[in-house]
Amino acid sequence: MSATDGGGAVAVLHTVAEVRAWREEQRSQGRTVGFVPTMGALHAGHLGLVAAAGEETDAVLVSIFVNPAQFAPHEDLDRYPRTLADDVRKLAATGRAVTVFAPAVSEMYPRGISTTVAAQRGTFVEVRGLSEPLEGGTRPHFFRGVATVVAKLFHIAGADVAFFGQKDVQQCCVLRAMVDDLFFPLAIRVVPTARDPDSGLALSSRNVYLTAEQRARAPAFYRGLCRARDLFASGVVARDELLAAVRDEAAQAQLDIEYVCLSSPDDLAEVQEVGPGGAILSGAWRMGSTRLIDNILLGFEL
Structure with a gap:
């Protein structure tokens, strides 16, 4: 499968061998590779990551x-949106030359x-x-x-x-630790959350x-x-006051809060106040059967 629209060309690869051949071609030409892992159902947030990759690599x-x-087993695997053809069209419409790796489950998990x-x-x-902690709790x-x-994807892609x-x-924290611990030869870039321009809701496939x-x-x-x-x-660093601000707004909208946490950027442990190294204020909530997450960074950048 391939697509062109608005000046962009998208080639779709389906096997590990195809991606590795493509990567060798880039390497032979001295080209750096930027990699954007997704589960599809692409939105403006994903396209922002693609733009960032295109600017740096x-x-x-x-x-x-x-x-x-x-x-x-109880989660939404079966109903998670799978929109490959539409995703390819969106990538083509960016005007960038992009290569897509869209493997079958059997390609990624040959043992099942x-x-x-x-x-x-x-x-x-x-x-x-x-x-x-945090997401790992539920x-x-x-x-x-x-x-x-x-x-697996890092190993296949060989990206920079x-x-x-x-x-x-x-x-992002988990994967940076994995990259450091397993000596993957690549850097991780974290791009600010893409939001609805009117409401501020974080963009999500869900x-x-x-x-x-x-x-x-x-x-x-x-x-x-x-x-x-x-x-x-304004100078407030206490956990209870910061969490109360989130919970008050959520209560007014009758959101079903799963958790709200103030966490250390180093180990994600709950902290009682924002220290010199900053903190992550994050949480999850449900809207019916749909689970959403969001966060802000206080006093530091990823």
Whole structure:
């Protein structure tokens, strides 16, 4: 599959061998590669990562793969949007030359894969410590699946720089640790969260599940984060006051909060105040069956 639109050309590769041949071609020409791992259902946030990759590197590779290993049996793997043709059109419309890696599940997991961890066979990657708090508290399987598939993708792509969005801040921390611990020869760039220009709601592939009424209420969490950021700018560093600002806004919109945390950037442990190294204020909430996450950084940059 390939597409052109608005000056961009997109080639779609489906096998590890094809990607490695493509990477060797780039290397032979002295071209650097920027890599954007995604699960598809691309939105403006993903396209922003592609733009950042295009500005920093010579060739851009985008993976589109819905990874079964990061879903639990009760989660939304089966209904997660799979829109490859539309994704390719969106990439072509950017006007950039982009290569897509869209493998089958059997290509990425030749031994097969189950969403039940106890039934899984083969090689998996765990980043202990950073994976357990925050998202790991309610999704203990999640970062094992993420680290495993991203390690595979990094190994396949041989990229120089990989690009991720700040919305998935814990994922960024986990993957940076994995890169350091396993000596992957690439850098990770974290791009600020892309947001709806009117409401501030963080862009997410799961936003398509929201009803009009839910979409109207969902931005309250970000308004709470902004209130907390303003408090921090005025000198407030105490955990309880910062969390209260988020919870108050969420309560007014009747959001079903799963957690709100003030965490150390070093180990993601809960802290009682924003220290000299800064802190991450983050949380998750549900709108019906849809789970959303968001965060802001206080006093530091990723």
